[in-house]
Amino acid sequence: MIERGKISALQMAMILHSTIAATALLAMPSVTMKYAHQDMWLSPIWASLGGFLIVWITFQLHKFYPKESFIEYVPRIIGRFLGSIFAFLYLFFYWIILGDIVREYGEFLITNFLAHTPYSVISGSMLLVCAYAVRGGVEVIGRSAQFFVPIVMPLFLIVLLLLIPDLKPQNMLPMFEHGLKPSLIGAIPPLSAFYGEFFLISFLYPYVSDKQNKLRWGIYSVLSVVWTMLLVSFSTLLIFGKVGAHLTYPLIGVARYISLADFLEHLESIVAAIWVLSMFIKMTMIYYALSLGTAQWLKLTDYRPLIFPIGILSLVLSIWTVPNLQVLSQFINSTGTIYFLLMQYLIPLLLLIVAYFRRKQNQKKVAEQA
Amino acid sequence: MMQMGKRLFRKSFKRKQKQQEVAEHAENKMEERYGDEGISSNLQENIDFLHEAFGKAPDIIIRQFVIKHREERKAAIVFIDEMVDKDLINRNILRPLMIDSEKVTSTDDLWDLVTERLVSAGETKNVLKKTEILTGVLAGDTVLLIDQYEQGYVVGTKGWATKSISEPRSESVVRGSREGLSETIVLSLAMIRRRVKDPDLRVCTYELGKRTKTCVNLLYMDGLIDPQIVMEVEQRLKRIQIDGVLESGYVEELIQDQTWTPFSQLQNTERPDTVVAHLLEGKVAILIDGSPHALIAPAIFTQFYFSAEDYYERFWIATFLRIVRLISFFMALLLPAFYIALVSFHPEMIPSHLAISMAAGRATVPFSAILEALMMELSVEILREASVRLPGPIGPTIGIVGALVIGDAAVTAGLVSPAMVIVVGLTTISSYANPSYSAAISVRLLRFPFMIAASVLGLYGIMLLFFLLCAHLVQLRSFGVPYMAPYAPFNLTDLKDSLFRASWKYMNMRPVTFKPQDRQRQTLVHKGKDENSHETSGR
Numbered sequence A: 001m002i003e004r005g006k007i008s009a010l011q012m013a014m015i016l017h018s019t020i021a022a023t024a025l026l027a028m029p030s031v032t033m034k035y036a037h038q039d040m041w042l043s044p045i046w047a048s049l050g051g052f053l054i055v056w057i058t059f060q061l062h063k064f065y066p067k068e069s070f071i072e073y074v075p076r077i078i079g080r081f082l083g084s085i086f087a088f089l090y091l092f093f094y095w096i097i098l099g100d101i102v103r104e105y106g107e108f109l110i111t112n113f114l115a116h117t118p119y120s121v122i123s124g125s126m127l128l129v130c131a132y133a134v135r136g137g138v139e140v141i142g143r144s145a146q147f148f149v150p151i152v153m154p155l156f157l158i159v160l161l162l163l164i165p166d167l168k169p170q171n172m173l174p175m176f177e178h179g180l181k182p183s184l185i186g187a188i189p190p191l192s193a194f195y196g197e198f199f200l201i202s203f204l205y206p207y208v209s210d211k212q213n214k215l216r217w218g219i220y221s222v223l224s225v226v227w228t229m230l231l232v233s234f235s236t237l238l239i240f241g242k243v244g245a246h247l248t249y250p251l252i253g254v255a256r257y258i259s260l261a262d263f264l265e266h267l268e269s270i271v272a273a274i275w276v277l278s279m280f281i282k283m284t285m286i287y288y289a290l291s292l293g294t295a296q297w298l299k300l301t302d303y304r305p306l307i308f309p310i311g312i313l314s315l316v317l318s319i320w321t322v323p324n325l326q327v328l329s330q331f332i333n334s335t336g337t338i339y340f341l342l343m344q345y346l347i348p349l350l351l352l353i354v355a356y357f358r359r360k361q362n363q364k365k366v367a368e369q370a
Numbered sequence B: 001m002m003q004m005g006k007r008l009f010r011k012s013f014k015r016k017q018k019q020q021e022v023a024e025h026a027e028n029k030m031e032e033r034y035g036d037e038g039i040s041s042n043l044q045e046n047i048d049f050l051h052e053a054f055g056k057a058p059d060i061i062i063r064q065f066v067i068k069h070r071e072e073r074k075a076a077i078v079f080i081d082e083m084v085d086k087d088l089i090n091r092n093i094l095r096p097l098m099i100d101s102e103k104v105t106s107t108d109d110l111w112d113l114v115t116e117r118l119v120s121a122g123e124t125k126n127v128l129k130k131t132e133i134l135t136g137v138l139a140g141d142t143v144l145l146i147d148q149y150e151q152g153y154v155v156g157t158k159g160w161a162t163k164s165i166s167e168p169r170s171e172s173v174v175r176g177s178r179e180g181l182s183e184t185i186v187l188s189l190a191m192i193r194r195r196v197k198d199p200d201l202r203v204c205t206y207e208l209g210k211r212t213k214t215c216v217n218l219l220y221m222d223g224l225i226d227p228q229i230v231m232e233v234e235q236r237l238k239r240i241q242i243d244g245v246l247e248s249g250y251v252e253e254l255i256q257d258q259t260w261t262p263f264s265q266l267q268n269t270e271r272p273d274t275v276v277a278h279l280l281e282g283k284v285a286i287l288i289d290g291s292p293h294a295l296i297a298p299a300i301f302t303q304f305y306f307s308a309e310d311y312y313e314r315f316w317i318a319t320f321l322r323i324v325r326l327i328s329f330f331m332a333l334l335l336p337a338f339y340i341a342l343v344s345f346h347p348e349m350i351p352s353h354l355a356i357s358m359a360a361g362r363a364t365v366p367f368s369a370i371l372e373a374l375m376m377e378l379s380v381e382i383l384r385e386a387s388v389r390l391p392g393p394i395g396p397t398i399g400i401v402g403a404l405v406i407g408d409a410a411v412t413a414g415l416v417s418p419a420m421v422i423v424v425g426l427t428t429i430s431s432y433a434n435p436s437y438s439a440a441i442s443v444r445l446l447r448f449p450f451m452i453a454a455s456v457l458g459l460y461g462i463m464l465l466f467f468l469l470c471a472h473l474v475q476l477r478s479f480g481v482p483y484m485a486p487y488a489p490f491n492l493t494d495l496k497d498s499l500f501r502a503s504w505k506y507m508n509m510r511p512v513t514f515k516p517q518d519r520q521r522q523t524l525v526h527k528g529k530d531e532n533s534h535e536t537s538g539r
Helices: A007-064 A072-080 A080-112 A119-135 A138-166 A179-185 A186-208 A211-246 A250-257 A268-297 A304-320 A325-333 A337-370 B002-025 B029-034 B043-054 B086-103 B110-118 B131-140 B185-195 B226-240 B248-255 B270-280 B301-305 B315-344 B350-360 B369-391 B392-412 B416-433 B436-474 B532-537
Strands: A175-180 B060-069 B071-080 B124-127 B142-146 B154-156 B201-208 B214-221 B268-269 B286-287 B294-297
Touching: A007 A072, A007 A080, A007 A138, A007 A175, A007 A179, A007 A186, A007 A211, A007 A250, A007 A268, A007 A325, A007 A337, A072 A080, A072 A337, A080 A304, A080 A325, A119 A138, A119 A268, A119 A304, A119 B214, A119 B350, A119 B436, A138 A250, A138 A268, A138 B214, A179 A186, A179 B185, A179 B294, A186 A211, A186 A337, A186 B301, A211 A250, A211 B071, A250 A268, A268 A304, A268 B436, A304 B110, A325 A337, A337 B142, B029 B315, B043 B060, B043 B071, B043 B131, B043 B142, B060 B086, B060 B110, B071 B086, B071 B131, B071 B201, B086 B110, B086 B142, B086 B154, B110 B142, B131 B154, B131 B226, B131 B270, B154 B294, B185 B214, B185 B270, B185 B286, B201 B226, B214 B270, B214 B350, B214 B532, B226 B286, B248 B286, B248 B294, B268 B270, B270 B294, B301 B315, B301 B436, B315 B416, B315 B436, B350 B416, B369 B392, B369 B416, B369 B436, B392 B416, B416 B436
Parallel strands: none
Antiparallel strands: B060 B071, B071 B142, B124 B154, B142 B154, B201 B214, B214 B286, B268 B294, B286 B294
């Protein structure tokens, strides 16, 4: 095994929570609001079913191959040749995701805070820091997450608490104006783009030390993401109403709203801090999955030599893939949805079915021989 | 979330129940371990028992001799080096027994003769059990054993050196012991022995340095500590092949886990009470002859920010002081960096009135913020270094001249802004709020990269460097123990002694982080009710 570190189930849940909540925090409300309007708070709940499904699928696959990550057991399920191709497709998929996220991250900081700093400096320096954490392996990622989540959570709650005087509950009305359909359609983007990322759990399962709690903590992390998304949705909806759909980062706008006694202002920097902290974990996690997966795919003994080349390629890819943020969000909401659904839901489900039948066949063979 | 919390709570509750059972079981450990056994009539057997109980510690002295009275009879006295008054032993025990005994002409039983006529000490006691020998020796008394007698004679010889013991210079406290470890290793050992009167305190001796042949003692509590840690430390100590060991720093650098880090992975302390506290938490202590600093291993990040006094003062105050120290840690590390970032990148984040007055202060300053900060920080570092090296009486003068005169002149001359002087002053003071000098130095060092990062990328740069620092800290290990425990990896029960210190009433368990074999710290599991208060409330 390339990775010798072990993490606890709690650490796994915290990594996943920061990974999914990071992007969802800023990008989710405007997307769901576009389709679900005032019922948008329901969408993350519908979408969470996808999260539970992925956690369950990957856990079943993990039970078949307990000591291997996804990249390693795909060839065992569908044969070496086809499996290698599939594994490569997944590595490519994560490469693109990492590029997108790096881009999203850089663009966010440029538009909101560091207007004159070159993009490559912002993203490059962050990738460099992530590379250092990736070098430390899964243990460092787990512990960093454990370090940051207790900082992020209270900050997030404080921001939301300060918003309470500005909330307008009538923004929720009329409820279910067009039935449940809009909220269900609004659930599709978070289902594919955000909850789909729970698929990363398949890279973590083999390294979790407490065996009984893996699935349980996986489900807890889905629940905590649902809870975070609900809070974000409600705060956006109850403050902006339908206008929220036109804002790129509604939560930043929400935070700008806060003004307490003319003293506590500019809280958007707290939101940015929350976001950057979670983004650090998210980028490190995907970067790690990509590096480790590539090493496993190439059957190397160590993934560390790959970290730098992959980092540079991701930085370059982040500039190549999309010309600007609008195209990126267009991609995520249209073509990307199908891509994400295919890679994170459909193929794993098919693989699970194949693995199940292969296992049955094998058992039959063993029984016949006996 | 609710469920998670409940489950966590339930788990800890279950554990507590189990601990309670363990507690009832482990009562009176010494009795259980060595039994109710009486003293053997065979002297050699008794000596073997003592050797075994003390684990062949170098400071346990067993002097065997012969009493000649009518016939020759073997005898032995047992005592701990440096805990006894040796003069008294020589004059009042050894001399009468070895020399005067020949002259006495009496037909009495030898034991009666020895106790009634020969040993001329005031405070004496007859004992019958083996455990009583141990307690007597550990208390600093001398125990006399004579062949063919099933009893021991405890002679009060307590007398430890107090003159040469000086106050610890680098870790002073308001409340607590004023003793510092000695440069003489035997004396340091006696100071520690005096505080833990347990035969389980193991002392292993090593000779390090091919030419200096420095005596190094490894101390740990047998049966309490995780044996894995002892093995690891022993292995690393044996690997040392250097020609000279002059200070604990040599050993520290040669046995630490990671070299390329500004953080120390072994704690050093001058206080015997701190050493004992760590021994009782399941760590090892390393004493080096010629150095008043003992090394503690494994060390975790948080323990560098704990003072011995935290455990002596009431826990409210201890908790408050720890929070103050946390704030001062961040101030020492980040304040100049924040100043640079705010002034040169994010002036909009400063409240407008303050921003105006700060801009007015900086109007005449010809340097950029980073240059200004680097200049000031460097001159403060020079000042600090100079005041450490200077002979005692001149030190404060230099401090006053440097800080007040030059600082004030620099501001009036328009070389630095007044805000910068405040920042530098606060930073310097906060770095002294750290109880451990070695940890304070690493923060002092790390301040400069943060300042440079702030000057390049502003707050974003500080944040990036902070990530780097965290990623670095969480991958550090000290003798197999994660450096950032109990935060990451997280441990709920160990949080009782982290940023908060729970009252001693509730700290029934030793920290899990160091995996002690004997987890129980106190037998009674308190329910938080004050039983004494009922008696007095009737008044």
